[in-house]
Amino acid sequence: FGLVALEAMACEVPVIASNTGGIPEVVIHGETGYLSEVGDVQDMIANGLKILQDETLYRRFADNSRKRASEVFHERVIVDQYIALYEALLEDC
Numbered sequence: 503f504g505l506v507a508l509e510a511m512a513c514e515v516p517v518i519a520s521n522t523g524g525i526p527e528v529v530i531h532g533e534t535g536y537l538s539e540v541g542d543v544q545d546m547i548a549n550g551l552k553i554l555q556d557e558t559l560y561r562r563f564a565d566n567s568r569k570r571a572s573e574v575f576h577e578r579v580i581v582d583q584y585i586a587l588y589e590a591l592l593e594d595c
Contacts, residue, residue: 504528507535512571516563518550528575534567 504525507517511528517535519525531537536549553560573579 508571508575511535511567514564514568516553516560516567518546518553520546528570530566530570534563534570 504517504519504523504527507519507525507528510517511534517529519529519535519537520540521531521537522540526537529535529537536546536553538545538549553563
């Protein structure tokens with residue numbers, strides 16, 4: 503899970519990250535930041551520069567990031583999902 507990415511997004515920071523693990527679950531490519539293939543540092547640099555050089559794009563990604571963090575990953579949403587998972591697991595016992 504991309505906790506660091508989620509924390510950045512909650513602070514309205516667009517994320518540049520590798521497209522691996524749980525990060526794509528958190529970061530939406532082209533909406534809240536950019537995802538690059540693992541090891542593709544040049545693509546990450548290009549994406550970072552693109553965001554930093556375009557204030558409108560930066561603001562859009564920042565707003566989208568905060569919204570996604572607060573709506574999709576808010577504790578009231580996540581806690582209910584964990585409870586449902588635990589209850590389902592207990593039913594299988």
